[in-house]
């Protein structure tokens with residue numbers, strides 16, 4: 473019998489998360505469009521706060537991330553005591569799963585849901601369960617039909633990654649209403665700043681009016697701070713209390729608190745980043761459709777692009793050779809698609825020109 477230390481049940485079933493690639497062939501200028509990062513980078517005010525924070529590297533951070541939570545509270549008009557911060561929203565997903573799901577429990581999410589829901593469920597020995605989508609969009613009826621007495625958390629990214637689709641606030645409310653009260657509805661708003669649709673909401677009203685809904689947000693996308701690792705959540709007091717019990721005492725660094733607070737308060741820069749995305753998302757979508765590719769409707773800062781059967785991988789390699797790194801999404805069950813982050817004007821134009829060459833090759 474093996475003498476090796478044995479991890480807990482479920483751990484060896486985990487397929488480790490593979491992030492977006494960031495390297496191309498030597499000598500080729502790289503444009504990374506594989507991780508939905510903001511092409512504009514962070515606000516200059518956030519950069520200044522980061523530089524200033526270097527003076528205090530020898531100090532432990534404020535364990536409550538008070539300054540950051542106050543900035544979020546001010547901008548989003550939410551009660552500061554119902555906000556919790558994490559080292560990326562990833563960490564908050566992890567806290568949620570560790571606190572509420574264990575062996576024998578189920579964690580439910582739509583078919584093409586963010587891979588970390590599965591990974592964290594498996595890491596707790598819980599069972600990840602998926603519900604089918606309709607037209608690459610979250611299907612509330614399918615989610616409700618998949619709920620069992622073992623379901624502990626339902627994750628819905630809205631808009632969803634990698635599909636880019638979203639469901640309306642009334643659909644989200646219908647989902648919440650259909651769940652037993654002990655099941656948590658986790659609305660993952662990693663891309664919540666981007667949709668401009670009148671029927672969209674980030675879900676904060678549902679958090680305010682129910683006891684089992686949590687909204688997760690990140691600084692990694694619109695704020696251009698993926699490298700800082702900052703996420704936050706707004707939840708009812710009972711859930712905040714639980715998450716604070718599993719949270720490490722200094723989970724968000726001092727630099728992250730300062731940088732995040734400055735980024736949050738620079739609402740003008742955020743608005744400019746949203747406007748950039750709105751313009752170039754529409755442009756890229758129209759141009760790729762004109763090439764005969766399928767640009768699925770997206771409410772995020774990326775496009776899911778469908779290729780003729782069997783061609784997506786070759787297209788990714790073709791783009792990569794020219795320094796344009798996009799995301800292959802076969803591991804999301806979408807082998808004929810690529811996910812392309814909206815870039816700077818020249819990046820978006822390079823993607824279109826290169827895919828035109830690819831299709832002609």
Ligand SMILES: Cc1ncc(COP(=O)(O)O)c(C=O)c1O
Pocket residue numbers: 507508559560561562563586629632633660662689690691692698701702703
């Ligand atoms: C839907 C969704 N949720 C959560 C995250 C995690 O973001 P972070 O941990 O950087 O805050 C991502 C990142 O890609 C995402 O796409």
